[in-house]
Amino acid sequence: MACPYFTLPTTRVANRTSVIRQGESRQNGFCPIQNEDDLTYHKYLQLDNILNAQTLRSTLDGQKPVHDEHLFIITHQAFELWFRQILYEIDSISRILSAEYLEERKSLCVISRLNRVIAILKLCCDQFGVLETMTPQDFLDFRDTLGVASGFQSYQFRLMEIRFGVIDDLRVSYDRKSFLEAFPNNERQLLEKAQSEPSLLDLVNDWLSRTPGLKARSFDFWCRFKVSVNSMLAEMKLATQDECDDVARERMLWRYDKTKKNFTELFDEEHHNNLLKLHERRLTYQAMQGALMIFFYRDEPRFHLPYQLLQSLMDLDRQFMKLRYNHTSMVQRMVGSKVGTGGSSGYLYLRSTCSDRYKIFLDLLNLSTYLVPRDRIPPLSSEMKKSLSIEGCFEIGPPRFLDERDPGYLTGSNPNVSIAKDTDDSVEMAVKERNGTLV
Numbered sequence: 001m002a003c004p005y006f007t008l009p010t011t012r013v014a015n016r017t018s019v020i021r022q023g024e025s026r027q028n029g030f031c032p033i034q035n036e037d038d039l040t041y042h043k044y045l046q047l048d049n050i051l052n053a054q055t056l057r058s059t060l061d062g063q064k065p066v067h068d069e070h071l072f073i074i075t076h077q078a079f080e081l082w083f084r085q086i087l088y089e090i091d092s093i094s095r096i097l098s099a100e101y102l103e104e105r106k107s108l109c110v111i112s113r114l115n116r117v118i119a120i121l122k123l124c125c126d127q128f129g130v131l132e133t134m135t136p137q138d139f140l141d142f143r144d145t146l147g148v149a150s151g152f153q154s155y156q157f158r159l160m161e162i163r164f165g166v167i168d169d170l171r172v173s174y175d176r177k178s179f180l181e182a183f184p185n186n187e188r189q190l191l192e193k194a195q196s197e198p199s200l201l202d203l204v205n206d207w208l209s210r211t212p213g214l215k216a217r218s219f220d221f222w223c224r225f226k227v228s229v230n231s232m233l234a235e236m237k238l239a240t241q242d243e244c245d246d247v248a249r250e251r252m253l254w255r256y257d258k259t260k261k262n263f264t265e266l267f268d269e270e271h272h273n274n275l276l277k278l279h280e281r282r283l284t285y286q287a288m289q290g291a292l293m294i295f296f297y298r299d300e301p302r303f304h305l306p307y308q309l310l311q312s313l314m315d316l317d318r319q320f321m322k323l324r325y326n327h328t329s330m331v332q333r334m335v336g337s338k339v340g341t342g343g344s345s346g347y348l349y350l351r352s353t354c355s356d357r358y359k360i361f362l363d364l365l366n367l368s369t370y371l372v373p374r375d376r377i378p379p380l381s382s383e384m385k386k387s388l389s390i391e392g393c394f395e396i397g398p399p400r401f402l403d404e405r406d407p408g409y410l411t412g413s414n415p416n417v418s419i420a421k422d423t424d425d426s427v428e429m430a431v432k433e434r435n436g437t438l439v
């Protein structure tokens, strides 16, 4: 493709002969700039501002410039420009997601913009490699001139964290101070305002809570899933009892107990809400159910894009964590255990930010705990199958397809189904299920 800045005036593209001439003139070094005030590459990109913004602190006292400080400044500026683009994308994604109804055709736009953010984060991770061509000794030559300036004061980085949905209570603080104290008043107020607005996590949570089928009376996913898990557990128990080898039985029992505990917790709404308060869960109970439903029924046309969206959100989380990790390991190599210019313990502080507490879509990452073998996934009711085969919206309000004649309707909507107690009943249930009897 031709360079967009090298287009010729349209009047010259009148006929084929002139097109050929233009081609020739290009090869002859034709200059398209006619007037002083023509828009040029330089003006369009405001390069005067950007390219004159590398003032080396090392030269301030009339000293000789420290060569590597130039790279240090350029690297940080490149990061900040990419942060700006990420914020631009996230704002647009949030606007789309905050609509009361998310039209499914817009999901594609959300996914492609999210993927762009992920690609930028990957690029940022690689940028540390360029900075690492500066040795720790070279860095020392100008480190003292930085005073208390630190990446800790990056407004855009904090805004990104807030927009993504980093939980404020889970931040690692140093000196028992809020990160906000590192900012001048105007920036602090903007960050506080951003904190009061819905984050990507909040918006995704609302969207997931509206997953079609969660509340449809023709298909109460959660109840059906519980029934299926009960029978799976009962079969596991049976198999454990049938095992003759002591060691193998021990192992099977341990696996059974663990699986049962996981599912008992999953189906306990109160427990979930307590974990939510403690920030050990990120999604509400209903949103979690929606996510699981999308994971299970991802092959249904209406869930194709939602499934991809969830994958992208997990990639985003992972890439953001990699960014933290790459920065942290570079800092260790660059300054060892020296304290940071921003006043933290340096590497040790940064290391503690590379943990689950800073993960945003933690529940999505942990969702695999609750996946069951394909033949255990509750089959969709015919109405639900129909509903998921067409395009629509993830909307609030009554389900569109209600069919009380659906055979699974009564079983599915029984609110009393809970994880079976370890009784013979559950075993009997499993046997019935195995023999094809509807439990």
Ligand code: HEM
Binding pocket: 075, 076, 079, 080, 131, 139, 150, 151, 152, 153, 154, 157, 327, 331, 334, 335, 339, 340, 341, 342, 343, 344, 345, 346, 347, 349, 350, 353
């Ligand atoms: C020689 C290179 C670098 C060193 C030695 C370094 C060191 C540090 C240290 C020690 C901290 C902890 C806060 C403090 O006490 O100062 C920090 C925080 C931070 N740095 Fe860097 N840094 C470097 C390069 C970068 C680059 C290129 C970026 C890109 C923008 C960056 C962004 C950040 C951010 C955003 C934080 C806050 C992290 C958080 O609180 O979770 N740093 N850096």
